[in-house]
Amino acid sequence: MTPRPRHLPSEERRAEAVEAVIRLAASTNPEEITTSAIAARMKLTQGALFRHFPTKDAIWQGVMEWVSDRLLARIDRLAGAEADPLAALEAMFLGHVDFIAEHPGVPRMMAGQLQNAGETPAKRLARTLVENYGNRLRRILAAARAEGVVPPGLDIDAAATLFLGMVQGLVMQHLIHGDSARMRADASRVWVIYRAGLLAAEHAQEGRA
Amino acid sequence: MTPRPRHLPSEERRAEAVEAVIRLAASTNPEEITTSAIAARMKLTQGALFRHFPTKDAIWQGVMEWVSDRLLARIDRLAGAEADPLAALEAMFLGHVDFIAEHPGVPRMMAGQLQNAGETPAKRLARTLVENYGNRLRRILAAARAEGVVPPGLDIDAAATLFLGMVQGLVMQHLIHGDSARMRADASRVWVIYRAGLLAAEHAQEGRA
DNA sequence: TGTCAAAGTAATTACTTACTCACATAATGG
DNA sequence: CCATTATGTGAGTAAGTAATTACTTTGACA
Incomplete structure (x- = not known):
């Protein structure tokens, strides 16, 4: 050798x-x-x-590209394997949580980049990742609505925000308890509530402008 | 003068x-x-x-105490004014979002303290705040379950985690769009879905250990 | 009014940071 | 095998960090 x-x-x-x-x-x-x-x-x-x-930020750019490529590839693969939109969302969610359990520093790095004051290239990559992620969420949610598996009045943007928040909430618990196995278990329990919210959300907000 | x-x-x-x-x-x-x-x-x-x-961390301690006192006082006041547990939760949530809109640096500071490696006093204060917040959430959720306004099988810990995540998700959107007014508007829309999830969550998880 | 401790300054401390440079070594292709 | 280039070293640099120190100013009160 x-x-x-x-x-x-x-x-x-x-x-x-x-x-x-x-x-x-x-x-x-x-x-x-x-x-x-x-x-x-x-x-x-x-x-x-x-x-x-050439510079330290260039390292961060490399890191953000790594994260973006791996995370998006994983959720695309998982979501693509499911016919039912809700099953696709669940697969995306659990896959994302697994990704974080494997690389616990990732959400911290993302947050760190996003809150940097200046407009560094690495920060732009982080924001682009969040946007791409959101677009995929909204596409699947729109499909779910079109197929009638969620109410026609479901607020897709709000549902996407809550989806991302669901991940963030688990990350915060993980930050406090530091237990990856527990995070995965909690993920399934939180999903139950989120899913129920999608299925039962009030139709269209009537009333006040 | x-x-x-x-x-x-x-x-x-x-x-x-x-x-x-x-x-x-x-x-x-x-x-x-x-x-x-x-x-x-x-x-x-x-x-x-x-x-x-005496030291810089002592400044951070002062900051975390300030945050803890003001935030907990506000949510206690808002939640205490509502008889219905769900209304109390909603008031807490919207009050929290308002607090963040007024002090946008607060969630960033919290996250920054929580992920510090060592066990600084400021970090302990931050974690205590999260724990106290969670306890209040679980108390109200338990009351809601006892009064029968949410299903008896509702997973209270998961509901509390999702509540905190809901806030985090809005913070992340705020970080990207930088628009406080929009955050408040989004908050109401996200609440609709969360609330539906509480009301409709499947009763008790049957099956697998 | 004079005294004295608390509060403020300006300069300096020891240390860390990202980044550079003159030089050494390793890989590669004619 | 030798020349060239890419990669690596070790010792810098300039800029910034939290904290200290010798000395001055301020304000309250006997």
């Missing part, structure tokens, strides 16, 4: 760095992840990192 | 500092709020801050 070469091509180092950030974020406040910490986990010098990334 | 004295008692300066942090957090990433920035907003030197707080 060939020994691991000591100099690796830039592309592989970039992938290594992204992975290092994801794993560091699982146990550290993302804002406190320094280039030194990333380099240390890669067994490189801090300066060597800048052979592969 | 007496001119504002140039030396103020420590207690007043502490209150000023807390207010300064709350307002700074509305437009800045809380992690990036420096003692210099706080002092600047108070029109003081950076060093002067440490006449009133």
Whole structure:
């Protein structure tokens, strides 16, 4: 077996760095992840990192792309395998929770990027991910309404917001209890209530302008 | 009218500092709020801050106490004014959203504290707030179940988690769109679905252990 | 009015951060 | 095998951080 070469091509180092950030974020406040910490986990010098990334935000861009690609691919695969829109939504939701259980730092990183003051490229990627996610939700919800499995008056935007909130609520519980297995179990229980809300939501808001 | 004295008692300066942090957090990433920035907003030197707080985390403690006191007092007042448990929940929810609209930095600060690695006093205060909030939710939900306004099989813990998630989802939308008025409007629409979910949730989960 | 402690300043501390640079080493292709 | 280029090192840099310190100002009160 060939020994691991000591100099690796830039592309592989970039992938290594992204992975290092994801794993560091699982146990550290993302804002406190320094280039030194990333380099240390890669067994490189801090300066060597800048052979592969022009700036620290470029690392964050790589991370956000990684998250976006993997998360969207997963929910598309899961949702695509279900014929019933409600089953697709449930698969998306449970798949998302699994993703977070596997990579607990991800929601923290997302939130951290989104609340950065300036308009960094990494922040834009994070926002785009949320938008793409929302679009997929609304598409499936619209299909459900068209097929008549949810009431015609269901407020699709509100349902999408609540869906994302459902994930966030579980993340917050996870942050407090720190138990991934519990998060998955809670997910199913929360889904029951959400699903009931979709099916029973009052039709069209009448009255007040 | 007496001119504002140039030396103020420590207690007043502490209150000023807390207010300064709350307002700074509305437009800045809380992690990036420096003692210099706080002092600047108070029109003081950076060093002067440490006449009133022994350490920076002590400032965060003051902030978390401020949040805890104000938020819990508000939701208790609103919920206490309603006889019907569901009306109480709705008042709590809308009051919470109003609170966030008034102080947009608050949820960001909370999240920032909760994900700090070490066990700082400020972090403990943040977690205690979430726990107290959850306890109030569960108490009202239990009352609703006892009065029969929600099905006897309603999963109260899951309902509380989803309630907190509902708030979080709105915060995330607010983070992306940056429109407080819209957040309040969305809140009512999301509430419709949540409420329907409470009322219609399947009774007791039968089957699998 | 003079005294004195509390409150404020300006400069400085030790430390951390992202990023750079001169130089060394490893991989690769003629 | 040698020359070239990509990758890595170790020691920097400048900018910022929380906290400290020697000294001044302020305000209250005997």
